[in-house]
Amino acid sequence: MMSENHYYNAADLAKFSNIGEYQKELADKFFSYYGEVFKDSALSAREKSLIALAVSHAVQCPYCIDAYSSDAYEKGWSEAQMMEAVHVAGAIKGGAVLVHGVQMMNKVKEIAM
Amino acid sequence: MIENANKISLEKVVMKTLHRQQHELANAHNQLQIIEHGQTGDFALVPFQQKLDEAGLYPLKPTGIQTFQVNVGKMCNQVCKHCHVDAGPDRKEIMTKEIMQQCLHVLVQNPSLQTVDLTGGAPEMNPHFRWFVEELKKLRRHVIVRCNLTIILANKKYNDLPQFFAQHGVEVVSSLPFYTQDRTDRQRGNGVFEDSIKALQLLNGVGYGMDNSGLVLNLVYNPAGAFLPPSQEALEKEYKTALMERYGIRFNQLFAITNLPISRYLDYLLTSGNYEKYMEKLVAAYNPVAAANVMCRNTISIGWDGYLYDCDFNQMLDLKVACSSKHIADFSMSDLNERSIIIGQHCFGCTAGSGSSCGGTVT
Numbered sequence: 496m497m498s499e500n501h502y503y504n505a506a507d508l509a510k511f512s513n514i515g516e517y518q519k520e521l522a523d524k525f526f527s528y529y530g531e532v533f534k535d536s537a538l539s540a541r542e543k544s545l546i547a548l549a550v551s552h553a554v555q556c557p558y559c560i561d562a563y564s565s566d567a568y569e570k571g572w573s574e575a576q577m578m579e580a581v582h583v584a585g586a587i588k589g590g591a592v593l594v595h596g597v598q599m600m601n602k603v604k605e606i607a608m
Numbered sequence: 609m610i611e612n613a614n615k616i617s618l619e620k621v622v623m624k625t626l627h628r629q630q631h632e633l634a635n636a637h638n639q640l641q642i643i644e645h646g647q648t649g650d651f652a653l654v655p656f657q658q659k660l661d662e663a664g665l666y667p668l669k670p671t672g673i674q675t676f677q678v679n680v681g682k683m684c685n686q687v688c689k690h691c692h693v694d695a696g697p698d699r700k701e702i703m704t705k706e707i708m709q710q711c712l713h714v715l716v717q718n719p720s721l722q723t724v725d726l727t728g729g730a731p732e733m734n735p736h737f738r739w740f741v742e743e744l745k746k747l748r749r750h751v752i753v754r755c756n757l758t759i760i761l762a763n764k765k766y767n768d769l770p771q772f773f774a775q776h777g778v779e780v781v782s783s784l785p786f787y788t789q790d791r792t793d794r795q796r797g798n799g800v801f802e803d804s805i806k807a808l809q810l811l812n813g814v815g816y817g818m819d820n821s822g823l824v825l826n827l828v829y830n831p832a833g834a835f836l837p838p839s840q841e842a843l844e845k846e847y848k849t850a851l852m853e854r855y856g857i858r859f860n861q862l863f864a865i866t867n868l869p870i871s872r873y874l875d876y877l878l879t880s881g882n883y884e885k886y887m888e889k890l891v892a893a894y895n896p897v898a899a900a901n902v903m904c905r906n907t908i909s910i911g912w913d914g915y916l917y918d919c920d921f922n923q924m925l926d927l928k929v930a931c932s933s934k935h936i937a938d939f940s941m942s943d944l945n946e947r948s949i950i951i952g953q954h955c956f957g958c959t960a961g962s963g964s965s966c967g968g969t970v971t
């Protein structure tokens with residue numbers, strides 16, 4: 496079947512592992528690393544899921560948002576907790592924009608009379 | 609506007625059983641049609657039979673029946689949204705003392721049936737419940753009661769259930785879909801969480817869940833929505849910490865159970881538009897190791913009217929065992945041990961991820 500005529504297709508998420516068809520070795524390495532990252536360790540898998548949700552929003556990846564909205568909810572985070580995580584991403588992104596305002600100020604001060 | 613919104617949110621939404629609504633899903637045949645072929649008749653998933661075949665498990669055979677699970681009736685004080693029994697206060701199907709006597713007779717004849725698992729509805733609402741438990745203990749069987757917790761507070765006559773359970777050394781298995789009020793009440797009804805916490809404290813009070821008391825209290829988690837349970841082990845830790853810190857509650861084990869697409873949970877999946885995606889999720893998570901350990905291989909399920917089923921799910925789908933020993937009055941262990949278990953697409957609920965049974969994961 497031809498793929499739908501838009502850049503993002505929800506069904507493509509399930510095909511993620513197909514990236515190995517073109518370069519197996521690197522895909523295998525990536526997926527094994529990915530699996531390790533999300534295991535219970537110094538941080539619990541549950542905590543990592545909420546971090547992943549926030550990062551998904553920061554990188555605005557629709558696949559990751561789909562996956563980690565389900566995963567974080569499944570792992571017991573409440574709606575309010577999940578939204579606060581998104582706000583953390585928003586605050587950092589907003590802060591990251593605004594803190595560059597200092598750079599802008601520096602430059603302007605440098606050149607202004 | 610705001611006033612109106614408040615009014616609606618304060619209104620207590622009273623759930624009704626499908627049976628009472630005369631809903632088409634109250635009929636087992638209609639449910640099976642959807643489970644096997646989808647809503648439009650053309651929803652084709654890989655057949656469960658094919659998956660079993662690939663694993664060398666088809667036809668599915670018992671490995672030796674040890675657990676005798678008795679559904680003593682569909683009456684319940686709650687009307688949970690996910691209930692596969694479609695239980696509720698209006699259900700009148702209750703096991704009679706005569707059928708219970710036939711069960712006891714079978715247990716006398718079959719000493720290998722070591723565990724008797726009592727379920728419902730709320731099994732305690734059966735008027736012969738206490739008598740039955742006492743008789744089972746006289747036969748020295750391990751007795752499990754699937755207690756919904758709120759029944760203990762539902763009426764004065766049930767307030768002493770914790771003492772009754774303790775006196776007979778009954779293992780208590782109780783649903784607490786989550787350790788927060790919000791998720792629990794959404795699935796089981798307003799106020800259920802608060803009453804469940806009180807009931808758990810009463811059970812702890814008589815020794816349930818306490819070290820060295822020998823009184824076992826296990827909790828059941830099931831997802832409040834269209835998703836699969838997370839890791840049972842991690843969840844047990846979280847439950848233990850949260851319940852201890854917030855309410856001083858102790859318990860033994862947590863069983864993480866997957867919801868099967870039957871009865872009210874099927875209705876929920878269909879009305880929320882989640883049915884197809886949920887089934888696909890179950891199939892994608894199929895685990896052949898879990899398939900080898902499904903509970904129907906060592907359990908027999910007895911309905912309120914004495915008919916025999918492979919499991920409580922097949923019971924609700926009215927799929928009686930495929931052998932001549934169809935009723936407790938004609939119970940034949942050899943016949944039952946040689947039968948083939950009836951399977952269907954709903955079985956994917958038992959084989960997803962780490963698997964699911966009345967005792968939690970199976971791998």
Ligand code: SF4
Binds near residue numbers: 688796
């Ligand atoms: S899930 Fe259990 S407590 Fe809830 S309605 Fe069904 S039988 Fe009753």
Ligand code: SF4
Binds near residue numbers: 918
């Ligand atoms: S639904 Fe019943 S018959 Fe099917 S696998 Fe589960 S326990 Fe066995």
